Amino acid sequence: MPTTPHPASPQVPDVAGRFGEFGGRYVPETLVYALDQLVVEYESAQADPQFQVELDDLLKNYVGRPSPLYHAKRLSQVCGGAEIWLKREDLNHTGAHKINNTLGQALLTLRMGKQRVIAETGAGQHGVATATACAHFGLDCVVYMGEEDIRRQAPNVFSMKLLGAEVRPVTSGSRTLRDAINEAMRDWMSSVETTHYILGSVVGPHPFPMIVRDFQAVIGRETIAQCRLRFSGLPDLVVACVGGGSNAAGMFFPFVESTKVPLVGVEAGGRGNQPGDHASPLTYGSPGVLHGSFSYVMQDEDGQTCDVHSMSAGLDYPGVGPEHSYWKDSQRVTYTSCTDSAAMAAFDALASNEGILPALESSHAIAEAMRLAKTMKKSARIVVCLSGRGDKDASELARLKGVKFG
Amino acid sequence: MSAIDSLFAKFRSENKKALMPFVTAGDPDLEFTAAVIRELVARGASMCEVGIPYSDPIADGPVIQASYTRALGKKIKLAGILDMLGGVAPQVDTPLVTMVSYAIIYRHGLEKYAAELAQRGVAGMIVPDLPVEESPQLAKICAARDLSLVQLITPTTPPDRALRIAATSSGFIYYVSVAGITGERTQLPPDLVERVSWLRQQTPLPVCIGFGVSQPEHVRLLAPVADGLIVGSAIVRRIAEANSQGRDTTISAVGDYLGTLLAALK
Numbered sequence: 308m309p310t311t312p313h314p315a316s317p318q319v320p321d322v323a324g325r326f327g328e329f330g331g332r333y334v335p336e337t338l339v340y341a342l343d344q345l346v347v348e349y350e351s352a353q354a355d356p357q358f359q360v361e362l363d364d365l366l367k368n369y370v371g372r373p374s375p376l377y378h379a380k381r382l383s384q385v386c387g388g389a390e391i392w393l394k395r396e397d398l399n400h401t402g403a404h405k406i407n408n409t410l411g412q413a414l415l416t417l418r419m420g421k422q423r424v425i426a427e428t429g430a431g432q433h434g435v436a437t438a439t440a441c442a443h444f445g446l447d448c449v450v451y452m453g454e455e456d457i458r459r460q461a462p463n464v465f466s467m468k469l470l471g472a473e474v475r476p477v478t479s480g481s482r483t484l485r486d487a488i489n490e491a492m493r494d495w496m497s498s499v500e501t502t503h504y505i506l507g508s509v510v511g512p513h514p515f516p517m518i519v520r521d522f523q524a525v526i527g528r529e530t531i532a533q534c535r536l537r538f539s540g541l542p543d544l545v546v547a548c549v550g551g552g553s554n555a556a557g558m559f560f561p562f563v564e565s566t567k568v569p570l571v572g573v574e575a576g577g578r579g580n581q582p583g584d585h586a587s588p589l590t591y592g593s594p595g596v597l598h599g600s601f602s603y604v605m606q607d608e609d610g611q612t613c614d615v616h617s618m619s620a621g622l623d624y625p626g627v628g629p630e631h632s633y634w635k636d637s638q639r640v641t642y643t644s645c646t647d648s649a650a651m652a653a654f655d656a657l658a659s660n661e662g663i664l665p666a667l668e669s670s671h672a673i674a675e676a677m678r679l680a681k682t683m684k685k686s687a688r689i690v691v692c693l694s695g696r697g698d699k700d701a702s703e704l705a706r707l708k709g710v711k712f713g
Numbered sequence: 714m715s716a717i718d719s720l721f722a723k724f725r726s727e728n729k730k731a732l733m734p735f736v737t738a739g740d741p742d743l744e745f746t747a748a749v750i751r752e753l754v755a756r757g758a759s760m761c762e763v764g765i766p767y768s769d770p771i772a773d774g775p776v777i778q779a780s781y782t783r784a785l786g787k788k789i790k791l792a793g794i795l796d797m798l799g800g801v802a803p804q805v806d807t808p809l810v811t812m813v814s815y816a817i818i819y820r821h822g823l824e825k826y827a828a829e830l831a832q833r834g835v836a837g838m839i840v841p842d843l844p845v846e847e848s849p850q851l852a853k854i855c856a857a858r859d860l861s862l863v864q865l866i867t868p869t870t871p872p873d874r875a876l877r878i879a880a881t882s883s884g885f886i887y888y889v890s891v892a893g894i895t896g897e898r899t900q901l902p903p904d905l906v907e908r909v910s911w912l913r914q915q916t917p918l919p920v921c922i923g924f925g926v927s928q929p930e931h932v933r934l935l936a937p938v939a940d941g942l943i944v945g946s947a948i949v950r951r952i953a954e955a956n957s958q959g960r961d962t963t964i965s966a967v968g969d970y971l972g973t974l975l976a977a978l979k
């Protein structure tokens with residue numbers, strides 16, 4: 308008999324960084340000092356009204372928040388069901404939600420008196436957002452990026468360099484996001500005393516999953532306020548894509564206690580459901596340890612991390628943030644998986660019907676929303692987190708579609 | 714008492730220092746690993762640390778990472794490694810200890826992993842990604858089977874925390890020489906001797922130094938202040954480099970290298 312799970316609480320994580328049984332801190336002793344320092348600094352920042360004032364000012368005047376909540380009428384019509392609304396994180400400065408987190412963590416870096424920042428990046432959006440925050444504050448910035456991602460997200464690599472960051476190619480393993488995180492952690496092992504690691508998603512050891520979620524929660528808070536203003540209620544469904552899970556966590560977290568609002572996280576389904584063909588640990592994986600955290604992961608019978616696939620560099624990751632594992636097991640959020648081809652079709656639909664080029668990552672969420680909209684009443688409203696814009700993907704899309712430029 | 718406790722009790726009474734080589738299991742294959750362990754012990758290694766290859770080792774530098782990648786590329790599995798250890802342990806009179814990621818132990822099952830080590834005569838484990846806060850459950854399981862769970866202290870560990878780690882470690886304390894990843898280093902931190910001397914006054918447990926240790930000068934400098942020294946990347950690199958020259962040559966080259974370190978220990 309299935310047991311009824313404990314309802315998800317927003318009062319997580321605990322002091323050990325646990326979201327239910329997930330999370331924690333599985334890292335070499337060398338890093339514990341820096342993680343403890345970050346916990347202390349974050350607590351002191353939260354208690355300091357000046358910190359929030361400064362961050363809010365940056366979000367408003369530098370990032371351009373609040374990001375609009377846009378009713379995609381033509382797309383909704385084409386789908387023929389529920390209304391589809393888009394939370395336009397793509398309109399943020401640097402083109403994705405990632406900047407919400409990097410500005411917050413850059414402020415923490417300054418408070419800790421550190422002058423050097425490292426980051427990993429997959430799609431390059433977090434790398435660009437980190438390089439941007441560092442340029443803004445005059446911090447040194449090194450970004451680790453897998454060679455495969457350097458190839459498929461070339462425009463972002465150039466942007467990072469223009470912003471003054473050093474991009475270090477990572478050639479180990481599958482040369483994607485997972486390997487970039489390994490390399491950034493190794494850098495941090497030798498540089499903890501002078502360097503802050505701005506991790507880009509709700510993954511990694513405590514306190515990263517909590518801090519990144521908190522900085523991204525502005526997405527969900529704004530969405531709730533905008534829904535109240537635009538249609539005097541809450542949406543009937545909220546959808547977001549899940550790589551490491553930061554845009555989804557930021558969108559979902561403020562909704563956790565509004566249990567009448569179903570939340571759907573969309574993982575990368577890649578080429579299909581066979582091992583190695585997708586990047587959907589919540590859908591097909593099992594609990595295990597990766598990058599310092601206990602969470603769902605794609606692993607073999609020995610606990611070795613498996614290679615995964617997604618056409619979208621930002622979702623091409625075998626792990627996921629521990630709070631998502633907690634939300635999955637407590638059944639607060641439903642997780643599903645969307646294939647490369649469905650995401651590509653959603654990209655085309657949004658481009659041709661709305662004049663918006665979504666990031667390939669976000670296209671996964673759009674695809675699922677389009678699918679679900681058809682099954683819902685016309686009066687129902689779906690909010691999709693449009694986590695980023697697709698300019699960075701144009702050349703890779705052309706390659707995938709077999710189109711040659713010029 | 715684990716085999717490691719007995720070893721250090723004996724060494725301390727004889728005023729001897731331990732030299733502990735590290736080898737990656739399955740690089741280039743398990744048969745080789747067994748042979749190289751036998752050779753290292755025959756040459757005078759006091760203990761052997763056996764690295765279980767892991768896909769995402771964040772504490773390891775390029776040399777050990779590459780050895781893990783090679784071994785995993787050859788489909789080396791945990792079951793095969795444990796069998797190999799079961800074969801070697803009775804052939805050598807020194808303790809064997811596994812260096813293993815918590816990701817692997819968790820997946821295998823904590824109880825099961827400990828039981829299988831004990832059954833095969835392995836003396837304990839070092840889990841480089843399991844800080845003291847996360848270790849109580851595994852520590853209990855190890856204690857119940859007389860296995861040592863060796864904990865690590867690093868230059869970034871504050872003194873009060875170091876004492877807490879020392880109190881929960883068993884077998885010995887692994888003192889990491891540098892804030893950083895594994896790999897050979899020509900220079901070790903200038904305050905290393907002082908730090909280790911301090912730690913050794915605080916705890917009855919033996920203290921062994923690892924990370925970077927690779928040259929006879931390191932041995933001469935550090936042996937007087939520690940109970941033992943751990944040599945990893947320098948051995949793994951020699952195995953990788955010498956492999957093209959055939960097994961026997963490689964094995965004796967690695968043995969010769971250990972010999973130069975042992976000579977510095979005298």
Ligand SMILES: Cc1ncc(COP(=O)(O)O)c(C=O)c1O
Pocket residue numbers: 403404429430431432433507508509548549550551552553554555620621622666668669694695696
């Ligand atoms: C636009 C966009 N959306 C989503 C993601 C996936 O990350 P997360 O799941 O942390 O939001 C990325 C990551 O690079 C991204 O660039």
